[in-house]
Amino acid sequence: MSEEQRVPVVGNLRSRTRPIPQATVTRLATYLRVLASLDEDGVTTVSSEALASAAGVGSATLREDLSFLGPTGVRGVGYDVRFVRTRIEATLGLDVGHRVVLVGLGYLGSALASYRLDRLGFTTVGLFDSDESRVGTVVDRLVVRPVSELVAGCRELDATVGVIATPDASAQAVADELIKGGVRSILSFAQGDVLVPPHVEVKNIDLALELQVLSFNSVRNGLVGAQSPRLGRAACAPQPVSISRNGSVIAP
Incomplete structure (x- = not known):
């Protein structure tokens, strides 16, 4: 059993005195979506770089966000997918x-x-x-x-x-x-x-x-109009990650 799996999940995740910023809460929900997908695909371990890439954030931001959950990963090993998923679910109150x-x-x-x-x-x-x-x-x-x-x-x-x-x-x-x-x-x-x-x-x-704001941002950023570039799905898609044979995820 890995080090992070020995950390108890129960109890005081929602009663921590350290407040979690709203922006972090939003990103935790994004990490949860990625982790749930990995878990359902049978992936057991994910590196911080791969998880950050799949979630569209930087590695430093990811590590800072997950620090609100307590110990979750092991240097050189990565994150246990199911364990971190459970910690985030408890923090977001989804376990009730x-x-x-x-x-x-x-x-x-x-x-x-x-x-x-x-x-x-x-x-x-x-x-x-x-x-x-x-x-x-x-x-x-x-x-x-x-x-x-x-x-x-x-x-x-x-x-x-x-x-x-x-x-x-x-x-x-x-x-x-x-x-x-x-x-x-x-x-x-x-x-x-x-x-x-x-x-x-x-x-x-x-x-x-939301659509009106999206329209404004598109015009402001030059993404709408005859001269604007055509962005296909591939250009907007998140960076892929590679899955190794032992069920862990490694950076591309």
Whole structure:
């Protein structure tokens, strides 16, 4: 057993006195995605250089970010993929088993309902919609319930996260109902902010706003227009890593 595997995973990862910057939290989520992919491919060990390259950051940034997790790697050996994955999951609170309810089964909501959230530490437990033509239908093995049952349904299902994929005009009312049902974390795809009390965590994702910002950045950087270069997928893809026969990853 390697040195880092003997470090206990339990306990105080979320109660550390050293605060983790928000930017680091975002990058930890990126590292987790890479590590999960490596783990599923049977890779057991990854070097800091290879993990940093796959995540699109520098090695120094990676090591600084992972230092918030405590001892995780061995010099000259690298990181145990499954161990670091478990440490990040615990730090991000994904080990508690979040239970998700989704409101709004239009095009976006239906796509979200079919997404493999279980791979990320979340389980979709309830679907709700106000459209009578959708109520009673089955999406990914879950029966769509009327939004009038949202408060009771959240309590019944012990929901911890609510996802709002409704028309913008309904988003605030849905958020209010989720909060009445005991939900303390909300992800909203409505345009404009959803307002919540201080004890509720909310993340507003305005797709129109994000696309407009993307458009501005593209124009500013000269990536749009007749004279701009055509960037193919290969130019934007992350650098590849090589997998050795013993299941470890080495830098290209």
